[in-house]
Amino acid sequence: MRPAREGDVPTGSSDVSGRTHPPLPNPSPTGGEGLQAGWSARLKLRFEATTLAGASRTVLRERSHVGPLRVLKPLYPEGDAVCHAVLVHPPGGIVEGDSLSVEVKVDAGASALITTPGAQKWYRSSGRTASAETHLTVADGASLEWLPQEAMAYDGARAQQRFTIALAPTARFFGWEMLCLGRTTRGERFASGEFRQGIRLVRAGSDAPLWRESMHLVGNDPLLTSPLGLRGLPVMATAWIALGDVADGGGTDAVLAKVRDALAGEPLAAASAPDEGLIVVKAIGDAPEAVRNLLIAVWKSIRLQVFAREPQLPRIWST
Template structure:
């Protein structure tokens, strides 16, 4: 694969707004530039709007910049997912960036449930996610990251991958996280770090309480019983449930997060989880 140069980069931006109408949530505003688009909305469960986010080039190289801005108006409910893994390819130096900002109004629920992100060896990339919730707003989201490509025996022994996550509720910072993964660093191999695991994941749910956290813990303990080499945790930070995965495979992380989602969604929105159709293809 040819290393990316600044002259071959893409710039793409997508802005979406959602409104609650009598019987369903609709896309009330859509504006895009560059190769970042959505398919026609799906309504497999009635009112909630399911959106499939598409990036036709299939991955990001050095110098690429994707920007996603989503606004949910009062009472709207939207689930956003992707048809396949996001890929950050190796870079000759320029930074590849994916910046996403989610603004959720009172009584709105955004479910941000993308497929995994693959950081190729020698990548130089940043993913930054900011979630702004009004009082009474709700959010369920996850990010699953694979460092290197295990299927191709490609380790993440060179490169830099940064993830930033900020959650603000009613204009007050509630959760701020920053992860820096550098190829062949001590963090990747040490027992106090990733312990040579290639897949990490974070899932957040708000609002949440200790009862929800306990239910998720107990159920996931059953799911992981007898399966060594993978770790799952659920903790409560103020009124945010933070779930984490560390293990060998993205599919396992996704399976466990889906199990947690099946418990969290009825708590947050009083409706059962509805698996997006595209996950079954």
């Protein structure tokens, strides 16, 4: 049986939103009874640029969900131009058989910042794989800042994650993905299990992706402790900065210099510009907080130049 979790909703009942959930099937690998199917949850968001009293405003024009995946009330801590949204997964973790899908679209001229209140937890599996897919689309003249907290893969988790970023030619983007292998506060290692990840970043009109990577880690993989791999460190992260039409102050080279200044003194982090208008940051570390703070420092260093806004941390991080 799938273990009960905080926030579980009895089958055939309604959750806090009033949405009715049909009973879940109970298939087993052999076709019999006794193994409960995982949850399938989907969330779709669309941000639109409008005008209010002569000023630009971004609104969350569309939001739809199926299953336990939500977005909190849109927030405007830095004015109407930027809409802040917080994605929440009420169960608090992903178990074997679960399937999550998030689709975000930012229309032309709109600006959105999206984060999460806590880590995404991949729980131990008895054999089946859980999956999550994220697809972000940003139109011309629009901007998206994707700042989720880390994904944490428990020892024994079996997970598959796909992440796609589709950008129009003048779209601006800053985002990161962080992975923590094991519960570091308990001294847990990723001794068994499997984690697969595929990442793809594309610009409209390009024949090839600007960035593409894939990863397949298994428990006790030599790569986890190799000096050419993770060096025994449990946290890894990638961040992307897509400049769009930003050209003031030297363009890509100037922004890359700011990023490298923010990374100065960090021997396990580096930044490069694999293509004009794109900067990629890679980092590893011994604790998610340290790596997250490093990426936040990078974001703060470039926000004014790339997004024409002073950095302001999401409020949810302070609660």
